[in-house]
Amino acid sequence: MPAESRAAGTTESDADRAVVELDNVEIVYDDHFLAVQGVSMSVDEGDIVALLGPNGAGKSTILKMISGIGRTERGEVSRGNVFYRGEDVTNFGANEMVDRGITHILEGRRVFEDLTVEENLRCGLYRGGRRFRFDEDDYDIAFDYFPQLKEIMDLKAGYASGGQQQMLVIARALIHRPELLLLDEPSLGLAPKLVQDIFETLVEINEQEDITMIVADQNAKRTLDIADYGYVMENGQIELHDPADQLVQREEIKEFYLGTSSEDSRYTDIRHYKIRKRWT
Numbered sequence: 001m002p003a004e005s006r007a008a009g010t011t012e013s014d015a016d017r018a019v020v021e022l023d024n025v026e027i028v029y030d031d032h033f034l035a036v037q038g039v040s041m042s043v044d045e046g047d048i049v050a051l052l053g054p055n056g057a058g059k060s061t062i063l064k065m066i067s068g069i070g071r072t073e074r075g076e077v078s079r080g081n082v083f084y085r086g087e088d089v090t091n092f093g094a095n096e097m098v099d100r101g102i103t104h105i106l107e108g109r110r111v112f113e114d115l116t117v118e119e120n121l122r123c124g125l126y127r128g129g130r131r132f133r134f135d136e137d138d139y140d141i142a143f144d145y146f147p148q149l150k151e152i153m154d155l156k157a158g159y160a161s162g163g164q165q166q167m168l169v170i171a172r173a174l175i176h177r178p179e180l181l182l183l184d185e186p187s188l189g190l191a192p193k194l195v196q197d198i199f200e201t202l203v204e205i206n207e208q209e210d211i212t213m214i215v216a217d218q219n220a221k222r223t224l225d226i227a228d229y230g231y232v233m234e235n236g237q238i239e240l241h242d243p244a245d246q247l248v249q250r251e252e253i254k255e256f257y258l259g260t261s262s263e264d265s266r267y268t269d270i271r272h273y274k275i276r277k278r279w280t
């Protein structure tokens with residue numbers, strides 16, 4: 001799809017494939033703190049979409065308003081609209097979005113530390129406060145992609161390694177059988193090899209389970225490697241967007257996001273004023 005129509009996100013043909021569309025969205029916290037403004041984006045069925053940008057750019061805020069979690073933090077879409085499969089879901093609550101097949105993996109590997117790995121996985125079987133299925137086979141999807149978890153089912157999740165916890169939160173989300181998976185900083189604090197393994201697994205899940213994904217991450221290289229399309233945010237706005245393979249060729253991305261010395265260099269390593277200078 002052409003970049004312009006993605007950003008506009010309003011034509012009939014786009015609506016056929018679009019899972020999520022944001023149309024000129026503004027988001028405020030506490031009725032007055034403007035976190036995001038004028039954001040339009042479109043996520044196509046089956047795609048992995050990268051949402052990139054520095055600290056405070058608004059990545060998590062966007063994900064939270066799509067999943068409905070933002071409202072629990074007194075966030076509100078104060079202008080514009082959010083659509084899910086063509087339905088206007090602006091300011092819907094998390095329960096309503098979970099029922100529509102959206103699962104949000106929050107930043108920071110939020111496991112229940114005092115529960116075992118198995119108990120954490122079982123939490124994925126609840127929807128809207130009710131268990132929606134009862135079947136031991138539900139674990140299969142978790143073990144298919146993360147066989148390591150089978151070995152540590154009785155371990156308290158708080159004692160699992162960072163990598164195992166990241167696997168656990170993804171596996172828990174899969175048990176929920178989402179249509180759209182929102183991942184916030186899945187690479188944060190993990191060793192490069194582990195990030196590579198987990199991101200490769202995300203691609204397998206995307207392809208085999210047909211799950212559309214939005215991945216918000218500061219590791220631009222890794223995320224664009226697995227993404228079909230990318231949006232770059234700064235100061236609450238979209239600064240760049242393009243198919244991922246074209247985005248990595250953009251000079252701003254090469255210089256400021258990918259760095260020159262290390263493929264795992266993070267945006268935060270790069271001096272912020274430079275990018276403003278380039279983009280204003």
Ligand SMILES: Nc1ncnc2c1ncn2[C@@H]1O[C@H](COP(=O)(O)OP(=O)(O)OP(=O)(O)O)[C@@H](O)[C@H]1O
Nearest residue numbers: 029033035053054055056057058059060061062073
């Ligand atoms: N619950 C909240 N209440 C008030 N302001 C918030 C809240 N959450 C985020 N903000 C503010 O909104 C802006 C966007 O924050 P957000 O967390 O969406 O950025 P981010 O791109 O996810 O950053 P990071 O890379 O640090 O996760 C920031 O200025 C932040 O301080």
Ligand SMILES: [Mg+2]
Nearest residue numbers: 059060107184
């Ligand atoms: Mg964030």
